[in-house]
Amino acid sequence: MEDRKLTVRAVERALDILLCFTRESDLGLTEIASQIGLHKSTVHRLLTTLEEKGFLIRNPATEKYRLGIRIWELSTHLPAFDEPAALLLPAMERLRDRLGETVSLYLRDGTERVRIQAVQSQQAIRRVAQIGARLPLSVGASSKVLAAYAPPEVQKALLEGQDWPSTVDRMVYAKQLKDITRLGYATSLEEREPGAAAVAVPIVGRSGNVVAALSLSGPVSRLSKETLIDYAAVLIEAAGEMGMMIP
Incomplete structure (x- = not known):
């Protein structure tokens, strides 16, 4: 039993290392050890194993690690039917071409959101969205959409969380969530980043459940409050079509 516990612990630690990325x-040994709270000698042994198996690559010049080819090999076998990021990409590209701004797709993970797909605007001044970015649900159009349609216990945990930003009024936020379920969309003007604006809508799958948030973002110089509201109707239509593609 003790050997099994040690084995499981090693697996958990190896996964914690991968999640740092x-x-x-790009991360060095000291950075990884600090993030997961382990001694550098322990982390070094795990890094060596992950490197040998191809899950990580070490740059000899910088002594830093990055994800290896095995990660990408695994990702290529995600079933397209079950994976919104791949399934909805063509529709997201059409939406980008129609409106000219960056289009992103988010999933909720607890009280955070994760960007699982993005189609960048082709304009010179644009909102660059990094796939895999993890963001709090307390600010941003997509955050508010995912929170508005989340179960009551998730909303409660979010609003009562100790890490709630001091710049956001909890009561105002709670009212916004109710407005979002009534209107079917959320907007944000420089809530998370200076100079950035966004509008987001829920994507409802054929099961009737909200499976993701679809957002359009760009600079406030092009996306005024009125423009965001106009674009909301376009996003709602696009999200309806996308939802029919998801179980």
Whole structure:
């Protein structure tokens, strides 16, 4: 039993190392050890194993690690039917071409959101969206959409969380969630980033459940409050078509 516990612990630690790369693309031994709270000698042994198996690559010049080819090999076998990121990409590209701004797709993970797909605007000044970015549900159009349609216990945990930003009024936020379910969309003007604006809508699958948030974002110089509201209707139509593609 003790050997099994040690084996499981090693697996958990190896997975914790891989999860560090959801936030950064290149990390050194000291950075990884600090993030997961383990001694550098322990982390070094795990890194060596992950490197040998192809899950990580070490740059000899910088002594930093990045995700290896095995990660990408695994990702290519995600079933397209079950994976919204791949399934909805063509529709997202059409939406980008129609409106000219960056289009993103988000899933909720607890009280956070994760960007699982993005189609970048082709304009010179544009909103660049990094796939894999993990963001809090407390600010942003997509965050508010995912929170508005989340179960009551998730909303409660979010609004009562200790890490709630001091710049956001909890009561105002709670009212916004009710407005979103009534209107069917959310907007944000420089809530998370100065100079950035966004509008987001829920994607409802054929099961009747909200499976993702579809957003359009760009600079406030092009996306005024009125423009965001106009674009909301376009996103709602696109999300309806996308939802028919998802179980």
